[in-house]
Amino acid sequence: MNNSFSWDTEIIGKSEVIKKQLRFIHKVAKSNKSVLILGETGTGKDLTAKRIHELSDRKNKEFLAINCTNIPKELFEAELFGYVRGSFTGAVKDKEGLFEAARDGTIFLDEIGDLSLYLQAKILRVIEKRELRRIGETCTRKIYARFIFATNKDLQEEMKKGQFRKDLYYRINVVRFYMSPLKERKEDIPLLVNHILKKERKKGEPEKEIYQGAMKRLMTYDFPGNIRELENIIERACIHSEGNVINKKDIMLDNELVDCEKNRNITPEQLIQTLENCRWNKTKAAIKMGRSRRQIYRLLEKYKMSDYIRRNFLL
Ligand SMILES: Nc1ncnc2c1ncn2[C@@H]1O[C@H](COP(=O)(O)OP(=O)(O)O)[C@@H](O)[C@H]1O
Numbered sequence: 470m471n472n473s474f475s476w477d478t479e480i481i482g483k484s485e486v487i488k489k490q491l492r493f494i495h496k497v498a499k500s501n502k503s504v505l506i507l508g509e510t511g512t513g514k515d516l517t518a519k520r521i522h523e524l525s526d527r528k529n530k531e532f533l534a535i536n537c538t539n540i541p542k543e544l545f546e547a548e549l550f551g552y553v554r555g556s557f558t559g560a561v562k563d564k565e566g567l568f569e570a571a572r573d574g575t576i577f578l579d580e581i582g583d584l585s586l587y588l589q590a591k592i593l594r595v596i597e598k599r600e601l602r603r604i605g606e607t608c609t610r611k612i613y614a615r616f617i618f619a620t621n622k623d624l625q626e627e628m629k630k631g632q633f634r635k636d637l638y639y640r641i642n643v644v645r646f647y648m649s650p651l652k653e654r655k656e657d658i659p660l661l662v663n664h665i666l667k668k669e670r671k672k673g674e675p676e677k678e679i680y681q682g683a684m685k686r687l688m689t690y691d692f693p694g695n696i697r698e699l700e701n702i703i704e705r706a707c708i709h710s711e712g713n714v715i716n717k718k719d720i721m722l723d724n725e726l727v728d729c730e731k732n733r734n735i736t737p738e739q740l741i742q743t744l745e746n747c748r749w750n751k752t753k754a755a756i757k758m759g760r761s762r763r764q765i766y767r768l769l770e771k772y773k774m775s776d777y778i779r780r781n782f783l784l
């Protein structure tokens with residue numbers, strides 16, 4: 470759940486797909502209709518939802534992003550619908566739910582395809598009637614928020630399997646937009662890379678430059694994790710690279726990382742050297758060596774260096 474406004478919602482790209490996306494965002498932002506955003510993970514569904522909100526008349530109101538995957542059923546109902554005191558153990562006072570708390574802002578229900586059938590029925594009622602009942606309450610309350618939905622699931626497929634309600638599907642599928650995977654709009658990669666490099670730039674340091682070989686490598690990759698994966702790759706490359714340039718060797722794709730983790734033995738000297746280069750920031754050192762932070766701690770233990778470092782640098 471997030472209602473912070475310190476977002477970076479700039480949408481980068483020059484492809485036809487991006488132009489279409491921007492046209493769509495501008496068109497729907499001013500309407501109050503529900504919007505359904507479809508597409509693989511990492512394609513920019515969250516970003517699109519936030520941008521729609523920002524360009525709408527509701528921009529100064531709440532934007533409540535709710536991820537349907539993470540919240541357990543019982544909690545979900547209480548969180549979204551609210552409850553009255555004494556309606557279940559632990560309900561010590563009346564509480565308003567998020568649907569109400571959003572007031573006339575925007576509710577972004579992310580990963581709606583992961584919602585249980587039980588909760589789908591509950592949500593359907595809210596969307597259809599624009600009203601709800603807090604748990605344990607008999608009267609209904611009006612809802613004024615606008616809804617934006619997103620999912621990486623194929624909802625038609627889910628309906629066939631009986632895992633997504635048809636009536637809910639037709640209710641939310643009013644205005645929809647499909648986000649194309651990054652591999653279908655590769656011409657956007659260079660612009661995205663520059664955008665990410667700008668964000669990665671450290672205070673007082675010049676922005677890193679990407680060499681042709683490295684860019685070529687990115688242009689020939691398919692990015693199953695889409696823009697999110699591109700961000701990870703560039704972040705890793707920034708930490709890995711020497712000086713202000715990113716070379717081909719600094720580009721470690723997600724699938725290669727696993728192999729490199731398995732194959733490489735890190736000597737105590739390399740460990741110390743890398744930690745020193747990273748000013749003892751273990752997260753950075755871990756990324757640089759293609760390991761997890763926990764693996765770094767384990768190596769420190771293994772090489773009996775923990776005490777040494779604790780004494781000298783405070784772990
Ligand atoms: N067109 C774009 N321009 C700039 N950044 C983008 C663009 N599309 C996606 N991103 C960035 O990529 C990352 C993944 O996007 P996100 O909206 O979280 O994807 P999804 O919700 O589809 O998984 C985010 O950091 C987002 O800001």
Ligand SMILES: [Mg+2]
Pocket residue numbers: 511514515579
């Ligand atoms: Mg998302």
